[in-house]
Amino acid sequence: MDTAKKIRPRKGKVIEAILEAPDTWTLHVEMEKEERQYLAGQFISIDPRQFPELSEVIKYLEHVKKRRELVRAYSLASIPSEPYISITTKPERFYPDEMQYPPLLSPLLASNVLKGRELQFSGYTGAYVLPGDHANTTSEVFHFVAGSGAVPNFALLKDELTLEKNISVFHTLIDVNKTYADIIYREQLDMLLKQYASRFRIMHFLTREENPERHGSHYFSGRPTTEHLRPLIKDPTTALAYACGAAVTKWQKKAALETGIEPKPRFLEGITQVIHELGIDKKRFKKEVYG
Ligand SMILES: Cc1cc2nc3c(=O)[nH]c(=O)nc-3n(C[C@H](O)[C@H](O)[C@H](O)COP(=O)(O)OP(=O)(O)OC[C@H]3O[C@@H](n4cnc5c(N)ncnc54)[C@H](O)[C@@H]3O)c2cc1C
Known part of the structure; x- marks a missing residue:
C-alpha cells in the first residue's frame, strides 16, 4: 500500500x-x-x-x-x-x-x-484534504467553489457524507456558477442534500441568470458576500474553510507587470477577502488555486 x-x-x-x-x-x-x-x-x-x-x-x-x-x-x-x-x-x-x-x-x-x-x-x-480528526476541533466546514472548482469539494463531501465520517460536523457548500445549466454535479448534489439534510446545505449563486430563486429557495443572484454568509457561521474561531476555483494566473500577473494594468480579481481573490471578513483565520482556511 x-x-x-x-x-x-x-x-x-x-x-x-x-x-x-x-x-x-x-x-x-x-x-x-x-x-x-x-x-x-x-x-x-x-x-x-x-x-x-x-x-x-x-x-x-x-x-x-x-x-x-x-x-x-x-x-x-x-x-x-x-x-x-x-x-x-x-x-x-x-x-x-x-x-x-x-x-x-x-x-x-x-x-x-x-x-x-x-x-x-x-x-x-495534494494537501487539499480534510484533517480526518476535524470533529474534535470543529462542528462546521464551509466549501467555497466556482465552476470546476467544485471538483475536489464534491469528493470531500461524498467522502464525509456517504461514508458517515465525522458525523457531528455540518457542511455548507457555496457554489458559484454563471447559470443553472453550468452547475456541475447538480443532480448528485441534490441527492446528497436530500439524503444528508441534517448535516449538509447548499447555496447556489448564479451570476448571469434572472430570478435564480425560481430554481429553489437555496438559489441566489450574484456572488456570495460577507453579509450573506455571516448568519450561517456558528463560530468563526473554529470553522474550517475550503475554497477552490480560478485565480489571477501567473501569465496575467506577468502581463500586468509589463502593461501596468492590474488584472481583474477572480473568484479566489474575492472569496479570500470574504473569508477574512468572516473572521476565519488563515490557519483554518485551505485553497486550491486553478490558475
Ligand atoms: C491543483 C489543480 C487542480 C486542478 N483541477 C482541475 C479540475 O479538476 N478541472 C479543471 O477543469 N481544471 C483543473 N485545473 C486546471 C488545469 O490544471 C489546467 O490549468 C486547465 O485545464 C487549462 O489547461 P490547458 O492545457 O487547457 O490550458 P493551457 O495551455 O495551460 O493554457 C491556459 C491559459 O494559460 C495561458 N498560457 C499558457 N502558457 C502561456 C505562456 N507561456 N505565456 C502566456 N500565457 C500562457 C493560455 O493562453 C491560456 O489562457 C487544476 C489546476 C490545479 C493547479
Whole structure:
C-alpha cells in the first residue's frame, strides 16, 4: 500500500465520458484497487505529450513559447471507495484579444474522444484534504467553489457524507456558477442534500441568470458576500474553510507587470477577502488555486 501511495506514473483505461454541463465532462478511469490509494480532495498530473493528436500543436506552442509544455493538474472527483478514479474538466477558452496562446489539454479532456483509450498520469498528491480528526476541533466546514472548482469539494463531501465520517460536523457548500445549466454535479448534489439534510446545505449563486430563486429557495443572484454568509457561521474561531476555483494566473500577473494594468480579481481573490471578513483565520482556511 505504501508503494501505491507514492507519487509515480500510473495508467488506466477511460471507461466512461459523461457530459456534466454544456461544456464540462467527467472521465471515469478504470484502475486496480491497489492503484486507487489516495485521499479525497487530491489531484493527478496529466502529461499532454501522451496524446498523438496534440503532438504538432505542442511542437508549435513550444516553438513560440520557447519553453517545454508541462503536465497539467486535475483534481479527483472520485473518492477511494469508488471503483474507478474520475476527473471533471471544464475547457479553457481562447480569446485572441486577451490571450497569447490557445489552451492545450483541457479541450481534449472535456470531450468523449478519450473513451476506450488509455490515460497515463502521475499521482496522487495534494494537501487539499480534510484533517480526518476535524470533529474534535470543529462542528462546521464551509466549501467555497466556482465552476470546476467544485471538483475536489464534491469528493470531500461524498467522502464525509456517504461514508458517515465525522458525523457531528455540518457542511455548507457555496457554489458559484454563471447559470443553472453550468452547475456541475447538480443532480448528485441534490441527492446528497436530500439524503444528508441534517448535516449538509447548499447555496447556489448564479451570476448571469434572472430570478435564480425560481430554481429553489437555496438559489441566489450574484456572488456570495460577507453579509450573506455571516448568519450561517456558528463560530468563526473554529470553522474550517475550503475554497477552490480560478485565480489571477501567473501569465496575467506577468502581463500586468509589463502593461501596468492590474488584472481583474477572480473568484479566489474575492472569496479570500470574504473569508477574512468572516473572521476565519488563515490557519483554518485551505485553497486550491486553478490558475
Ligand atoms: C491543483 C489543480 C487542480 C486542478 N483541477 C482541475 C479540475 O479538476 N478541472 C479543471 O477543469 N481544471 C483543473 N485545473 C486546471 C488545469 O490544471 C489546467 O490549468 C486547465 O485545464 C487549462 O489547461 P490547458 O492545457 O487547457 O490550458 P493551457 O495551455 O495551460 O493554457 C491556459 C491559459 O494559460 C495561458 N498560457 C499558457 N502558457 C502561456 C505562456 N507561456 N505565456 C502566456 N500565457 C500562457 C493560455 O493562453 C491560456 O489562457 C487544476 C489546476 C490545479 C493547479
